[in-house]
Amino acid sequence: xxxxxxxxxxxxxxxxxxxxxxxxxxxxxxxxxxxxxxxxxxxxxxxxxxxxxxxxxxxxxxxxxxxxxxxxxxxxxxxxxxxxxxxxxxxxxxxxxxxxxxxxxxxxxxxxxxxxxxxxxxxxxxxxxxxxxxxxxxxxxxxxxxxxxxxxxxxxxxxxxxxxxxxxxxxxxxxxxxxxxxxxxxxxxxxxxxxxxxxxxxxxxxxxxxxxxxxxxxxxxxxxxxxxxxxxxxxxxxxxxxxxxxxxxxxxxxxxxxxxxxxxxxxxxxxxxxxxxxxxxxxxxxxxxxxxxxxxxxxxxxxxxxxxxxxxxxxxxxxxxxxxxxxxxxxxxxxxxxxxxxxxxxxxxxxxxxxxxxxxxxxxxxxxxxxxxxxxxxxxxxxxxxxxxxxxxxxxxxxxxxxxxxxxxxxxxxxxxxxxxxxxxxxxxxxxxxxxxxxxxxxxxxxxxxxxxxxxxxxxxxxxxxxxxxxxxxxxxxxxxxxxxxxxxxxx
Numbered sequence: 001x002x003x004x005x006x007x008x009x010x011x012x013x014x015x016x017x018x019x020x021x022x023x024x025x026x027x028x029x030x031x032x033x034x035x036x037x038x039x040x041x042x043x044x045x046x047x048x049x050x051x052x053x054x055x056x057x058x059x060x061x062x063x064x065x066x067x068x069x070x071x072x073x074x075x076x077x078x079x080x081x082x083x084x085x086x087x088x089x090x091x092x093x094x095x096x097x098x099x100x101x102x103x104x105x106x107x108x109x110x111x112x113x114x115x116x117x118x119x120x121x122x123x124x125x126x127x128x129x130x131x132x133x134x135x136x137x138x139x140x141x142x143x144x145x146x147x148x149x150x151x152x153x154x155x156x157x158x159x160x161x162x163x164x165x166x167x168x169x170x171x172x173x174x175x176x177x178x179x180x181x182x183x184x185x186x187x188x189x190x191x192x193x194x195x196x197x198x199x200x201x202x203x204x205x206x207x208x209x210x211x212x213x214x215x216x217x218x219x220x221x222x223x224x225x226x227x228x229x230x231x232x233x234x235x236x237x238x239x240x241x242x243x244x245x246x247x248x249x250x251x252x253x254x255x256x257x258x259x260x261x262x263x264x265x266x267x268x269x270x271x272x273x274x275x276x277x278x279x280x281x282x283x284x285x286x287x288x289x290x291x292x293x294x295x296x297x298x299x300x301x302x303x304x305x306x307x308x309x310x311x312x313x314x315x316x317x318x319x320x321x322x323x324x325x326x327x328x329x330x331x332x333x334x335x336x337x338x339x340x341x342x343x344x345x346x347x348x349x350x351x352x353x354x355x356x357x358x359x360x361x362x363x364x365x366x367x368x369x370x371x372x373x374x375x376x377x378x379x380x381x382x383x384x385x386x387x388x389x390x391x392x393x394x395x396x397x398x399x400x401x402x403x404x405x406x407x408x409x410x411x412x413x414x415x416x417x418x419x420x421x422x423x424x425x426x427x428x429x430x431x432x433x434x435x436x437x438x439x440x441x442x443x444x445x446x447x448x449x450x451x452x453x454x455x456x457x458x459x460x461x462x463x464x465x466x467x468x469x470x471x472x473x474x475x476x477x478x479x480x481x482x483x484x485x486x487x488x489x490x491x492x
Contacts, residue, residue: 033058034492037240037484038095038189038247042136045094052085052094056138059096062492063140063187069168069490072182073098074159075109076141090136091250097137098191100179101145103234105129108139113147113156113175116340116353126221128234131251132192143178143191146414147355149232150333152202152402152429153412154178157355161409164206165488166454170406173206175199180207180237186492189239190247196232197329198401198432201444201459204237205401208446208455208483210474211237212244215464216439218262220253228373229328229380231436239484241474242266248467262467267475272305273395275460281316281430286403293447293456294400300480301398301473309394315387315434316399320379322426325433327376330365337362360418380437387438391463396473398460399431401444405454431459441467445474446483 033041033055044050060078067073081096088094099105102112104122111117133139144154144162154162154177162177164170165185172181176193180203183191193200195213204211214235216222222233235251238244249264277298279291286294298308315321337348337359344351349359365372391397410416412425435442442461449455462469478484 034062034186034487035485036189037238038092038137038243039240041095041189042092052088052138053082055094056081056085056096056140059140059188063182066165066185066187066490066492070163070165070181070185071144071160072162072172072178072185072187073141074101074111074144074178077108078140081138081140085138088136088138090134091246093136095137095190096140096188097132098141098143098179098182098188099129099132099139100176100192100194101142102149102175102194103129103192105139105142108142111158113145113149113158114354115158116336118158128219128221128251131220135247135250140188143176143182145176145178146174147358148333148336149175149194149196149199150329150358150361151175151412151414152198152425153407153409154203155409155413157414163409164406165490166208166406166449167452168490169408170454171206171409171412173203173406174412176203176237177206180204180209180211183207183209183237183239184488185490186487190236190243192234193237194232194234195436197325197436198429200235200237201401201432201442202429204444205457206406206455208449208457208486208488209237209239210241210244210443210445210478210483212248212443212467212470212474213435213441214248214252214467215259215441217256217259218248218252218467220255228331229377229437230439231328231433241471241478245471259465265468265471267472267479270469270472272307273469273473274307274309275301275396275398276311276314276394277308277398278311278314278316279400280312281403281427282319282322283403283427283430286400287405289450289456290400290402290404293450294398294458296447297445297458297477298398300477304476304480308398314397315383315390316431318383318386321383321434321437322430324376324379324383325437327365327368327372328380330361331373333358333361334365355414357414357416357418357421384438387434387440388463391440391461395469396460396462398458401431401457401459403427403430405450405452405456435461440464441470443470443474445477446481448481
């Protein structure tokens with residue numbers, strides 16, 4: 001079913017008919033919405049139990065009750081949201097939603113987590129964001145992100161640190177940390193996110209929710225653009241697998257010559273799969289509790305009927321990749337720093353407009369020899385080929401999402417000494433950039449919690465275009481571990 005037909009079917013009837021809704025409950029008070037995903041909340045509007053205004057009003061109350069503690073949302077416009085709710089139309093009509101502050105949403109701030117854009121307001125938005133509006137969700141505000149989405153912790157100097165609802169002295173990850181914290185705390189059931197090196201999967205893992213990074217090129221305005229290599233892609237973090245699947249179906253492009261549409265993926269019986277499993281990265285083994293979480297996921301998959309194949313040699317051990325990716329990562333910060341220099345006539349370090357980590361990345365690129373970026377792009381093209389060749393030997397690939405559970409706030413602070421920050425970031429986030437460079441779909445699936453009460457997760461990836469396969473695995477794991485009912489200490 002193509003998106004237009006899907007929209008028409010959902011608008012004409014019940015979401016339940018298409019989603020196999022198994023969380024249908026009677027809700028008599030808005031406060032009970034905490035336990036419901038986006039599809040279940042939309043079903044309440046369709047059935048007449050609640051109105052779209054009720055959903056947004058309840059989200060307002062939940063956000064006001066928790067955001068002062070978490071700093072997940074850095075901008076809210078509830079009056080505008082309530083006005084939009086009165087005329088909301090679409091399959092998810094009235095479901096409250098937040099947009100990440102790296103993504104332009106018309107007439108809302110677009111600071112990108114940086115003092116450089118502290119007073120910036122978006123005047124337009126992209127086709128992808130238009131497709132979000134078409135689903136019927138009501139955007140209630142923007143979520144916090146590290147400066148330009150660079151770090152795997154959300155601690156921008158402009159807005160302050162976002163805190164993890166499981167333990168507030170810990171980070172919710174980055175760069176979609178505000179989005180993940182908001183969803184985990186049940187301010188709302190889903191939020192827009194983006195991933196350029198793990199920025200959907202890492203926060204989902206840190207906060208115990210679901211996060212899928214789709215195949216590169218899956219959305220209409222997320223091709224190469226002005227990126228030297230298309231590593232970043234937008235989607236969402238969600239409480240449930242089916243919410244992610246539906247949002248993907250409603251926003252994906254229909255005009256790609258390279259990718260068939262995923263369409264709406266519902267849980268169904270699938271053949272046993274061959275799943276590679278590896279634990280080590282270039283930086284060694286993950287922490288013991290992370291490894292145990294991956295092993296638990298492997299055991300659950302085996303119990304379902306899949307074959308787990310432990311492998312030692314994987315693309316994660318490629319010594320050249322880390323440096324090539326760092327060159328690409330730092331090239332963008334160099335361009336920003338040079339723009340600041342041109343606009344202010346001052347050295348970027350003297351303007352106070354960029355964070356120390358951003359400036360250090362820019363200097364690191366400036367110190368590279370001429371031709372470093374083209375050489376790195378050649379390396380990334382080689383790495384893409386070898387990664388896809390590896391994945392084609394299996395149905396899926398199981399690894400950690402990160403080397404450790406959520407660290408304490410400050411571990412990846414943008415003010416930390418750069419010579420200490422980079423090795424810490426490189427080890428922690430060693431497992432996710434592979435799939436940005438290769439353009440392959442990958443997801444973070446909750447596993448449970450460690451002895452300290454922090455969420456554990458596992459990453460599953462597959463060949464380009466195989467989102468449907470990953471979503472089927474996610475549905476199966478969700479059935480064995482119903483994480484949607486696992487509430488953190490800080491929740492609405």
